[in-house]
Amino acid sequence: MNRILFSCLVCLAISASILANDSTYYVSGNCLIPLQETDISISEEHLSFTLRDDCFVDVDVNYVFFNPSDKKKNITMGFEAEASSGAYDTIFQPNSGHPYIKDFAVVFNGLALPYTNGIVVNSNHNDSLTVFKPITEFDRYIPFERFDEFDVPFVDESALYDIKNNEMVYYSYAYYFNCVFEPGYNIVKHSYRYRTSHGSSFSFMIPYWLKPAQRWEGGKIDTFTMTVRAENTAKHFGILSEAFSDNDFYILDGDGKTRKTSLYDEHCTEVSLRNGTVACIIKDFEPKYDMEIFSGDYLYRQDYKEYPLGEFFDRKYGLGALERAQNTAEEKRIIRNLPYANRGYVFKDESLRQYFSKIWWYIPDPLWAPSDSDFTDIEHRYIKNASRP
Known part of the structure; x- marks a missing residue:
């Protein structure tokens, strides 16, 4: 197969x-x-x-x-x-x-x-x-x-x-x-x-x-x-x-x-x-x-979803095949927070919390304290690029 x-x-x-x-x-x-x-x-x-x-x-x-x-x-x-x-x-x-x-x-x-x-x-x-x-x-x-x-x-x-x-x-x-x-x-x-x-x-x-x-x-x-x-x-x-x-x-x-x-x-x-x-x-x-x-x-x-920027994220591959060249300010904010969602961060921001709660792979971890100490080079690059105007 x-x-x-x-x-x-x-x-x-x-x-x-x-x-x-x-x-x-x-x-x-x-x-x-x-x-x-x-x-x-x-x-x-x-x-x-x-x-x-x-x-x-x-x-x-x-x-x-x-x-x-x-x-x-x-x-x-x-x-x-x-x-x-x-x-x-x-x-x-x-x-x-x-x-x-x-x-x-x-x-x-x-x-x-x-x-x-x-x-x-x-x-x-x-x-x-x-x-x-x-x-x-x-x-x-x-x-x-x-x-x-x-x-x-x-x-x-x-x-x-x-x-x-x-x-x-x-x-x-x-x-x-x-x-x-x-x-x-x-x-x-x-x-x-x-x-x-x-x-x-x-x-x-x-x-x-x-x-x-x-x-x-x-x-x-x-x-x-x-x-x-x-x-x-x-x-x-x-x-x-x-x-x-x-x-x-x-x-x-x-x-x-x-x-x-x-x-x-x-x-x-x-x-x-x-x-x-x-x-x-x-x-x-x-x-x-x-x-x-x-x-x-x-x-x-095979079944494109309503929230494409969060449907897949990986510490090695980033957004994979779903990344787009142009993103709105709100989309960039989502991208910057994908590494945190990947680790289970419970967002205090209401709009981010609602967005990621609809993403199937997201698993909240109330015990995880936000830190970028273990972020990969790919993740740091995503955050840097998404922080640009």
Whole structure:
């Protein structure tokens, strides 16, 4: 679903007379998969996202696998990350891992595991592919930087030209490691940081593949827990996937609120979160759909609201796609106060209090004392620009 939704967002940007090449897809998150047939199943999975203010997201995944055998089993596991598209600084590095993934690590039963990198044919373009092998014939598969040498028209940075079959294939970066599963339960902790995608209609997007988990025995997860955390910041976002259509997200800790909505006829949960965590727990989870986490500004492209200057605000991205070049004096006053509303300031000014009380993401915090000590450079710039005559 990640590429499909991303394409829809780009198409919408075109229809709104916004350049499609303003959209950049960096990478999708993914689950761990076995590279051979196995009867090992997933008993528990806790998938955790931590949203940041530096264009990256931290992903931590804790698995509990079950080996039904009374013998140890050596399983090669893999992690697949789709190549980027539309990124001006994209480079092809087949032996060094994905250029937009950092701090990749796997801990198996308490021990850190070494891993190797490779390039594989993108399995998200071929759902029947259950085992993938590294591409090693780089005299046969040509990256986009060399398309001109072979008089091949540019298609996408995420494509390779297959000389032998005269066709384009999409590729992914792969991480491989071996695990010796003990009889019974085994614990795998997996973590990494990856760059969030963005576009002219949305400030950030975090695609994640859930479906590959079906490759484990039984095709389901006994207990699946997903959490999204905004730590030392506030985030307004949507969680898009039919995988959660029958399950509710709830605020686990901190300040936040949720509500159900839809996007492209798909189930979506809208979330406003400040220094807190939103969670969802599903029993007997069958991951038949992938998912996206995306910035709240995009939700208002389909249903433009009465109060556009407050419909979305982010400490990293400001007003996002809803910013306008010319603003009235009253609009400038609203802009100057958006960073304060983002932190929950209870306004003494009646008109500001009424305005922000109508903004869904606004969560008042009577205990917050107004201060700009933690304002970002973006926020200081907004205040400065909105203070000009």
